[in-house]
Amino acid sequence: MDDDYKSAKEAFVSDLTGSSIIYVNLVSSAAVASLLLHAAVRSRFNIKPNLFIEWLLLVVPLLLSMTVFALQPTRLYSSLLFAAVVIQTTLPSRPEAPLLSDSNTNVQDSPQSHSRQRSDGPAPNSGSRHVTIRPLPALTIYRAHMMLMTMLAILAVDFPVFPRKLAKCETFGVSLMDIGVGSFVFSQGVVSAIPILKDPQRLAMPVVPKILSVSKKVLPLVVLGIMRLISVKGTDYPEHESEYGRHWNFFFTMAAVPILEVLCHKAMTHASISFVGFSIALVHQLALSLTPLQEYTLNAGRIGIISSNKEGLVSLLGYLAMHLIGLATGTVLLPASPSEFRRLKRSLFQKSKEENPDANSNKPRFRQNDKIAIELFSYAALWWISLGIVSVLNVGGGVSRRLANLPYVLWVCAYNTSFILCYLISDVMFYSRIPSNQSSEISGGKRVSTPSILLDAINRNGLVLFLAANILTGLVNLSVRTMYASDAFAMVILLSYSFAICGLAWIAKTRRLWLP
Numbered sequence: 287m288d289d290d291y292k293s294a295k296e297a298f299v300s301d302l303t304g305s306s307i308i309y310v311n312l313v314s315s316a317a318v319a320s321l322l323l324h325a326a327v328r329s330r331f332n333i334k335p336n337l338f339i340e341w342l343l344l345v346v347p348l349l350l351s352m353t354v355f356a357l358q359p360t361r362l363y364s365s366l367l368f369a370a371v372v373i374q375t376t377l378p379s380r381p382e383a384p385l386l387s388d389s390n391t392n393v394q395d396s397p398q399s400h401s402r403q404r405s406d407g408p409a410p411n412s413g414s415r416h417v418t419i420r421p422l423p424a425l426t427i428y429r430a431h432m433m434l435m436t437m438l439a440i441l442a443v444d445f446p447v448f449p450r451k452l453a454k455c456e457t458f459g460v461s462l463m464d465i466g467v468g469s470f471v472f473s474q475g476v477v478s479a480i481p482i483l484k485d486p487q488r489l490a491m492p493v494v495p496k497i498l499s500v501s502k503k504v505l506p507l508v509v510l511g512i513m514r515l516i517s518v519k520g521t522d523y524p525e526h527e528s529e530y531g532r533h534w535n536f537f538f539t540m541a542a543v544p545i546l547e548v549l550c551h552k553a554m555t556h557a558s559i560s561f562v563g564f565s566i567a568l569v570h571q572l573a574l575s576l577t578p579l580q581e582y583t584l585n586a587g588r589i590g591i592i593s594s595n596k597e598g599l600v601s602l603l604g605y606l607a608m609h610l611i612g613l614a615t616g617t618v619l620l621p622a623s624p625s626e627f628r629r630l631k632r633s634l635f636q637k638s639k640e641e642n643p644d645a646n647s648n649k650p651r652f653r654q655n656d657k658i659a660i661e662l663f664s665y666a667a668l669w670w671i672s673l674g675i676v677s678v679l680n681v682g683g684g685v686s687r688r689l690a691n692l693p694y695v696l697w698v699c700a701y702n703t704s705f706i707l708c709y710l711i712s713d714v715m716f717y718s719r720i721p722s723n724q725s726s727e728i729s730g731g732k733r734v735s736t737p738s739i740l741l742d743a744i745n746r747n748g749l750v751l752f753l754a755a756n757i758l759t760g761l762v763n764l765s766v767r768t769m770y771a772s773d774a775f776a777m778v779i780l781l782s783y784s785f786a787i788c789g790l791a792w793i794a795k796t797r798r799l800w801l802p
Contacts, residue, residue, distance in 0.1 A: 291767060298769050299443065299526055304459030307697065312359040313462055314701075316351035317431045318708050319366035320344050324738060325366055325716040326373040337792045338747045340740035345784050348431070349438050352462060353777065414667040417483040417627050419620040420653070423737060426707040429701075430741035431709075433748045436466045437755040444759075444768040445776035454547050456528065457549045457584060458684040460697065467536060467687060468698030471543060471605045474614025476706075478544060483620055486630055489551045504541040505663055510753060511537030513650065520772065521764065528688065532588055534598030542602055545611045550610060555635040558628075560665070563610030571633065571692035572684055573784040580682075584687060597688055603688025611699045615665065619706065622653045624661040655714050662707040669700035713737075740788060743795035750799045751791055 290734040333339060347366055355362035364780045439462060442448040482488055488496070514535050530536065553562050574580040579600065588594040617627040673696040676682070682691040744751060760770065762779060771779070 288530060295769055296526060299453055300528075301456050302450055302453050302459070302461070304453075304455040304461035304464065307460050309359070309451075310460055310462050310465055311701070312363065313351050313356060314435070314465075314705070315348045315363050316355075317358070319370070319433065319714055320347035321368040321427065321431075321709070322716060323347075323373075324365050325712065326370040329379055329716075330373055330377040330607075335438075335739050335789065340738060341785055343789045345434060345788055346436075346742060346781070348435055349442070349780055349784055352439060352442055352452055353445075353780065354773070356449045356452060364681065371373045373693035377563060389595065402499070416485055417617075417621045418623075418631060418782055419480065419483050422620060424706065424713045425476065425619060426745045427709045427713070427738070427741050428706050429477070429748065430738075430744040432466070432473055432653075433460070433471045433704075433744055433752065436470065437787055438780070438784060439463050440755060441759045441762060444763055444767065445771055445773075445780070447771075447773040447776040447780075453556070454526075454529065455687065457688050458686045460685050461694060464685075464687040465698065465701055468605075468608055468690075468694065469702055470536070470540065472612035472615075472698055472702045474540065474543065475609035475614075476520050476616040478547065478609070479613045479616025479620060482613070483617060483627060486627070486634055489555045490635065491551075493548060493551070495536070496551070500544050504544055507537050507541035507747070511541065513533050514756070517760065524718065527588070528597065529767035530598035530601075531595030533591070534595040539598060539602065539605055542783045543605050546602065546606045547609060547613070550606075554610075555631070559616065560614035563607045563614060566603055566610065567692050567695040570607065570690070573603075573677075574682060574691055576648055580689060587705065588725055599689065602690075604695050607695045608698050610692075611695075612702070615662070615703060615706065618661050618665070619710070621656060624654070624658045647740055655710065659707060659710055659714075662703055662710065666700060667704040669696050669703060672696050672701055675731075686753060739795060740792060743791040744788070744796075747791060747794050747799045750794075751787055754790055755783075755787055758786065 320343060324340075327333065327343060345363065349364055351359060393731060438718070439448070443453050443463060454463045454467075455461055510774075514534055514537060530539070536702075550562055568620070574583075582593075583596050583600045586593055586596060588596075592599065616714070618624040621627055676693050676696060677684075681690070682693050685691070685693040685697055687694055766779070
């Protein structure tokens with residue numbers, strides 16, 4: 287790559303200061319609005335599974351929100367909502383039918399009972415001491431949208447059509463790409479709740495065997511991190527060292543955090559998981575504020591392996607805090623009742639068996655989406671209020687993804703909890719009324735756990751698709767001088783790129799391409 291162009295490209299994504307939290311929320315809101323439009327279309331038209339329609343309704347609005355309409359997010363959001371309302375109110379609805387969930391779950395009693403879905407589990411006297419979980423459409427949609435926005439942004443950021451205020455900030459500030467990195471870790475935490483829900487006693491098991499087991503699971507991420515490092519250095523690809531460091535990259539962070547989680551298991555048996563996560567974020571911020579750690583991270587020279595990768599190493603505690611708070615969110619979202627895991631944990635670690643011989647006897651028969659929504663709202667309000675307080679007090683000097691400081695942790699947690707709540711509400715209020723043959727059909731006789739086959743497919747093979755997106759991004763940048771491309775040319779490339787990624791997901795919609 288030409289040295290002058292490489293320097294110009296690095297400058298193109300350097301020294302940026304972002305925008306505002308409200309603006310990022312407005313841009314992101316296209317995801318929820320597109321989902322409502324999709325629900326309206328599926329409830330009024332007898333549409334068979336179709337890649338193009340799913341891509342047009344669910345993916346193109348996300349791409350438009352960060353490119354053509356990025357400077358006018360309310361116009362896009364309002365247009366999508368207006369179209370959804372017109373379709374919903376002017377066209378006759380199709381006959382309602384009970385929704386079918388994933389093949390491993392029960393049929394709901396009626397669309398109106400969607401907020402209290404049956405939760406199968408062992409008989410009350412079976413002696414089983416675990417939390418019953420089931421596939422959840424809201425979680426699938428949330429993870430798929432998070433992955434989609436990330437894959438779209440990593441290529442779009444290389445074009446001028448992607449506003450600079452949406453690109454990653456140099457040190458302090460907020461942007462769409464800044465929230466995307468943290469959302470990845472938070473999402474990882476949510477699904478990391480599954481093994482603990484299935485076996486809460488895992489928290490008290492010996493640490494070393496768990497570390498070995500987790501290390502095997504994250505090995506693919508380590509391999510991807512090494513592959514990225516080699517490819518970037520080997521092709522002289524433009525890189526931004528102040529993001530994570532000279533050799534560190536986000537794959538290494540994603541691999542390290544689950545291992546660090548295991549070290550917190552003992553504390554999680556005595557205190558709430560969200561409290562443990564917040565405590566780590568607070569200790570991390572105190573270290574940044576009361577010691578030379580922040581000055582070292584931002585200004586020290588890169589001498590030796592540690593200082594060369596200081597950003598990636600120092601930010602680990604902040605990302606661990608996000609992961610744990612995401613895990614706590616998973617223990618609320620995934621069970622049939624938001625308090626089910628807390629009751630079982632108390633029975634296992636804080637009470638004798640004589641005091642509570644059968645924790646499963648209190649298991650709810652139906653999924654209590656109303657109570658789950660209320661608790662998610664409470665957590666979202668807590669994180670937003672906390673973020674407001676630390677902002678007024680200027681704690682940490684502002685939001686910093688580079689440091690993963692306390693304001694950044696609180697912002698990531700507030701943002702993701704709020705959007706999960708929105709997806710849960712939309713699932714209960716809108717998708718519950720779509721006929722079953724419209725919401726859960728998939729080729730090959732298998733049923734999916736979300737009303738969108740495309741979103742289910744993206745969630746199913748997220749890691750493979752993310753790898754493919756990185757490869758395609760690299761190929762485009764090696765073939766095209768993206769920072770000099772016109773907006774029209776950029777949109778042709780970005781639309782083709784997004785359709786190719788969705789096409790790969792669609793081809794593999796009935797199977798996992800890689801299960802690490």
